[in-house]
Amino acid sequence: RSRTLPPTKNSFFRCARNNSPSGATSANTGANRSGTTTSRLEAVRRAIAVFLLVIGQFVATQHASAATTELRLVAQNFNVASDRQFRFVFNVSDDQLRELLTSSTTATITVRAYDPVRSPDALTTALETLPTTEPVAVFGALTRRLERTPGGDFVVLIAAGRGGLAFREEGIYPIGLDIAVGGEVRARLTTVVNYFSATSTFTKMKVSFLVGAPATTGTPASKPDGSIMLDDATRGALENVVVIGSAEGGPLTLAIEPEVIDALARSSSAEDIGLLTRLEAVLQRHESVRMPYVPFDPSSAQRAALGPQFRQLLETGREVLDVHNGEAPLNTQAWVARQPIDTDGVALLRTNDVATIVLTPNASQASGSLDNYLKTYRVGSTVDASVAIKAIDPRFAELLTGNRANPVVDAARIASSLILSRSAVEASGGDVQRLHAVLGDTRGEVPAPLVAIPLLVALDRAPQLNVVGISRTPDVTADDSTTNLPSISRIDLTTNRAIIDEATSFVRITQSILSTTSPLNYEWTRALLVLNDDRLNAESLDAYVKGVRSRARLLRASITVPEGLSFTLGSREGTLRLPIRNESDEELTVGVSITSAKLQLPGDVRVVTIAPRGSVDIVVDVVARANGRFPVDVTFTSPDGAHKIGQTIRVGARVTAISGLGQLVTGAALLILATWWVAHWRTRKRRDAVENHPAIR
Numbered sequence: 231r232s233r234t235l236p237p238t239k240n241s242f243f244r245c246a247r248n249n250s251p252s253g254a255t256s257a258n259t260g261a262n263r264s265g266t267t268t269s270r271l272e273a274v275r276r277a278i279a280v281f282l283l284v285i286g287q288f289v290a291t292q293h294a295s296a297a298t299t300e301l302r303l304v305a306q307n308f309n310v311a312s313d314r315q316f317r318f319v320f321n322v323s324d325d326q327l328r329e330l331l332t333s334s335t336t337a338t339i340t341v342r343a344y345d346p347v348r349s350p351d352a353l354t355t356a357l358e359t360l361p362t363t364e365p366v367a368v369f370g371a372l373t374r375r376l377e378r379t380p381g382g383d384f385v386v387l388i389a390a391g392r393g394g395l396a397f398r399e400e401g402i403y404p405i406g407l408d409i410a411v412g413g414e415v416r417a418r419l420t421t422v423v424n425y426f427s428a429t430s431t432f433t434k435m436k437v438s439f440l441v442g443a444p445a446t447t448g449t450p451a452s453k454p455d456g457s458i459m460l461d462d463a464t465r466g467a468l469e470n471v472v473v474i475g476s477a478e479g480g481p482l483t484l485a486i487e488p489e490v491i492d493a494l495a496r497s498s499s500a501e502d503i504g505l506l507t508r509l510e511a512v513l514q515r516h517e518s519v520r521m522p523y524v525p526f527d528p529s530s531a532q533r534a535a536l537g538p539q540f541r542q543l544l545e546t547g548r549e550v551l552d553v554h555n556g557e558a559p560l561n562t563q564a565w566v567a568r569q570p571i572d573t574d575g576v577a578l579l580r581t582n583d584v585a586t587i588v589l590t591p592n593a594s595q596a597s598g599s600l601d602n603y604l605k606t607y608r609v610g611s612t613v614d615a616s617v618a619i620k621a622i623d624p625r626f627a628e629l630l631t632g633n634r635a636n637p638v639v640d641a642a643r644i645a646s647s648l649i650l651s652r653s654a655v656e657a658s659g660g661d662v663q664r665l666h667a668v669l670g671d672t673r674g675e676v677p678a679p680l681v682a683i684p685l686l687v688a689l690d691r692a693p694q695l696n697v698v699g700i701s702r703t704p705d706v707t708a709d710d711s712t713t714n715l716p717s718i719s720r721i722d723l724t725t726n727r728a729i730i731d732e733a734t735s736f737v738r739i740t741q742s743i744l745s746t747t748s749p750l751n752y753e754w755t756r757a758l759l760v761l762n763d764d765r766l767n768a769e770s771l772d773a774y775v776k777g778v779r780s781r782a783r784l785l786r787a788s789i790t791v792p793e794g795l796s797f798t799l800g801s802r803e804g805t806l807r808l809p810i811r812n813e814s815d816e817e818l819t820v821g822v823s824i825t826s827a828k829l830q831l832p833g834d835v836r837v838v839t840i841a842p843r844g845s846v847d848i849v850v851d852v853v854a855r856a857n858g859r860f861p862v863d864v865t866f867t868s869p870d871g872a873h874k875i876g877q878t879i880r881v882g883a884r885v886t887a888i889s890g891l892g893q894l895v896t897g898a899a900l901l902i903l904a905t906w907w908v909a910h911w912r913t914r915k916r917r918d919a920v921e922n923h924p925a926i927r
Contacts, residue, residue: 300324301409301417303638304383308645308688311428316341316388316395318407319379322417327409331373331384336412339376339386343367346401347422349654350647356404357420357643365406367395373409390425400426402646421639422646424692433662434696435604435652437689438703440588440622440670441474441677442485443467446568449770450524450760451493454777456753458497464490468509470676475512479686482516483700485566485674488550489524489763492756495554506554514556517699519564523547523756524763528565529575530723537578539762544582546759561701567593568674570718576609576617586703587617590674591624600713604651604665607713608706616706619713622670630670630677630685637678641685644669649694666703721764726771730761733775739873740782743789745817750785754778786876788814789840789866796882797862799854806831806883808848808864812840820875821867822848826883828860829853835871854885 300323307317318341322328331337342365347353369388377385388394397403402422409417444464451460460468468490475482486509494506522543531540551560563585567575570593579587587609594600600607603623610616626647629640648667656662669685671677689697737754744750757778766774790811797806806829812818821835830853838846862883866875 300635301407301419303407303419303421303636304379305684306421306638306642307423308642308684309424309426309691309693310390311426312390312397313428314390316386316390316405316423318386318388318405318421319383320386320407320419321383322409324416327411327416328382330411331409332378333374334411335372335374337373338370338410339373339384340368340370340406340408340410341386341388341395342369342406342408343395343397344404344406346397346399346403346425347646347650348401350650353402353404353422353643353646353650357422357639361404361406361420366403367397369395397425400430402650419636419639422642424646424649424688424694426693430693432694433656434694435648435662436666436698436702437648437695438666438668438698438700439480439482439682439686439689440485440566440590440668440674440700441471441482441682442566442568442670442674443471443676444487444490445675446525446592446673447765449765450763450774451490452496452757452760454773456757456777456781458493458499458502460490460493460502465505467676468505470679472505472508472512473679474676474682474686475516476508477683477686479683479690480516480697481699482686483561483564484513484516484518485521485568486513486518487524488521488547489756489760491554492523492550495550496753496756510554510556513551513554514558517559517561517701518551518555519566519700520544520551520560520562521547521566523550523759525568525765526762527569527575527721527723527764528578529570529572529718530721530764532574532578534722534724534727536723536727537581540578541582543759543762546756559699559701561699564588564700564703566590566674569593570595570720572715572718573609574717576715580615580617585618585705586700587619588668588670588674588700589619589621590670591622591627591672592674594621594624604655604667606664606666606704606706606710608710609713609715610706613706613708616710616712618703618706618710620666620668620700620703622668622674624672626669627672630681631672632678634678634681637680638684640681641683641688644681644685645688645692645695648689649692652694664704668700723764726768729771729775733761733779734758736779737782739868740785740875742868742870742873743785743818743820743875745819748816750816754782757781785814785816785818786866788812789818789820789876791864791879791881796884799852799883799885802854804852804854806850806852806862808850808881809845810838810840810848811845812842815842817842819869821869821871823865823867823871824848824850824862825865826860826862828856828858828885829862829883830855835867837869857885859884 301320302323303318303320305319307315310316322331344356344361344365345363347356371386373384377387379385403425405421405423407419407421408415444467448464449461451458451464453459471484471486475484491506491509494502494509497503522540523546524543526540526543528540531537548560548562563583565579565584565587567587567589571587576587600621603621607619608616609619626644629644634640652662652665655665689695737758741751741754761771761774761778790813792809792811806824808824810822817839819837819839821837823835824831831850836848838848840846860883861880864879864881867873868875
């Protein structure tokens with residue numbers, strides 16, 4: 231083993247204050263000059279090194295139980311080339327100990343490097359148990375001489391090589407950090423580093439990093455009353471997406487629900503607009519996976535013959551992403567399964583051009599554990615009919631989920647495990663280029679930022695790894711192992727289908743009276759799609775259905791005629807003038823139908839367009855069939871006349887024209903009068919004739 235001589239105080243602190251190995255080099259120059267003075271001095275130094283090493287190990291063992299204070303690693307250089315330096319930024323949880331570290335002349339930090347580990351299991355042992363072997367290199371310093379960050383964290387800089395930590399071979403090295411005061415160990419932590427030669431080249435293994443939002447248990451951002459409101463969990467998840475997506479490293483693969491993005495775009499809240507602006511910057515930087523507008527289980531959709539609805543949700547989701555992701559790639563051939571999926575779901579996805587399915591641990595739990603999460607599996611009877619299956623390793627997902635005590639160490643652990651797995655495949659003669667690891671949290675949601683950010687940096691700078699989008703998943707081949715997906719019955723989409731279809735029909739009919747440029751068309755179309763969200767239970771769905779129906783019903787009711795309207799006809803034939811008012815803020819086009827049992831009316835439907843808050847008059851030719859008062863019904867319909875819009879409105883009519891009976895009576899009276907006149911005339915003529923007769927004279 232290579233043991234490095236613990237440096238003198240001056241030489242170490244010169245190294246610790248430099249950001250490059252040059253400080254260590256000048257210190258080493260002085261040490262080398264002294265070493266060449268005499269071989270005896272060199273022997274003494276070696277003896278001292280061994281003595282200090284043994285004493286350090288003894289002290290560490292004796293005081294292991296005293297290391298109760300939390301030592302937190304804030305940052306580190308995980309990837310260390312042979313011509314670079316180690317960097318560890320740390321702090322402690324105890325305020326009193328922190329004060330001692332800045333002032334005590336007996337407060338020290340000791341950095342110990344141990345034999346490189348060769349497997350993920352050995353890595354776990356090294357990180358979770360105290361070392362039982364001697365270190366291969368040791369470095370120590372007084373903590374009060376260390377650099378401090380603006381936040382008060384302690385910074386340890388150590389050269390890679392003589393005068394620092396010298397390693398003889400490449401590998402993953404466990405590194406122990408011990409904080410001691412007066413020889414008593416007060417805090418301890420173990421991490422790992424990836425050490426490699428600056429001149430080495432590697433065949434890189436592909437790694438993808440999935441970041442999704444919001445939570446699978448969340449609710450739509452669009453509310454039943456049409457308002458936009460993100461709950462705290464969703465807003466926090468999106469903010470974390472922004473934080474991770476803006477950090478160094480990548481590219482990421484984003485899986486963000488389009489409905490949430492669309493809701494932010496329609497919101498007038500300054501807070502929402504600001505969040506959308508930040509989110510768009512991330513969307514335009516990384517690859518996104520096509521997702522349905524709202525969650526819609528493909529397995530149940532296939533069994534319920536809801537393929538057209540599923541495709542519509544996919545297409546709408548793609549439209550939303552296309553608006554906001556700029557020139558960034560949109561992966562339409564991958565599906566992120568956040569819930570379990572079976573062969574029915576795979577069949578539906580394949581008809582929608584999906585070639586790769588990524589199983590989150592939550593989705594793959596029904597399938598059991600896969601034997602290798604770096605491999606690509608396939609589902610299908612033949613290679614041509616197969617879909618590639620990638621699964622997220624649940625061990626890594628657990629480290630990326632929730633709050634972690636030492637997230638920087640967790641990040642180093644994940645990166646180290648991937649490198650070790652890659653090396654094992656390469657050593658066995660396997661094809662590293664066929665390997666592809668997908669990282670993410672347990673549900674395909676947003677990983678813990680404190681782990682994700684240092685992990686992205688570690689992955690990006692590791693020469694053995696290549697961070698790519700999920701779109702780079704290898705195509706399936708005959709050599710890929712097949713896997714079976716058990717049947718599931720997580721949800722039945724047919725249960726509420728009749729309610730959704732009825733509400734959809736009601737709103738679609740109402741939309742037919744709107745102008746094609748009305749923003750309500752967009753809003754209501756999106757609201758109808760939200761009804762398909764498979765996260766909605768019966769109570770939530772009922773609230774959404776009532777909300778969207780009430781908004782449509784309110785628009786229908788805005789078409790009216792003046793209250794108490796009545797018509798009067800003074801003759802048998804005339805015209806009826808009907809004023810129609812639009813009390814909404816939208817331009818509306820409706821059909822108008824007028825009927826009455828006592829009036830002869832045209833049978834066609836009059837189509838009129840009414841300006842917002844305006845009115846129009848309809849003039850109709852009528853023929854009275856009777857005299858007196860009687861009702862007239864006014865019905866509004868869709869422009870094609872096929873569907874009734876709102877309730878029928880009844881107005882009054884009064885006819886004062888002469889009826890047919892009156893005409894008969896008048897005619898009879900005239901006839902009687904004429905008969906009387908003729909009779910009277912004849913009687914008079916006869917009397918005059920008698921009086922003028924000669925015989926009478």
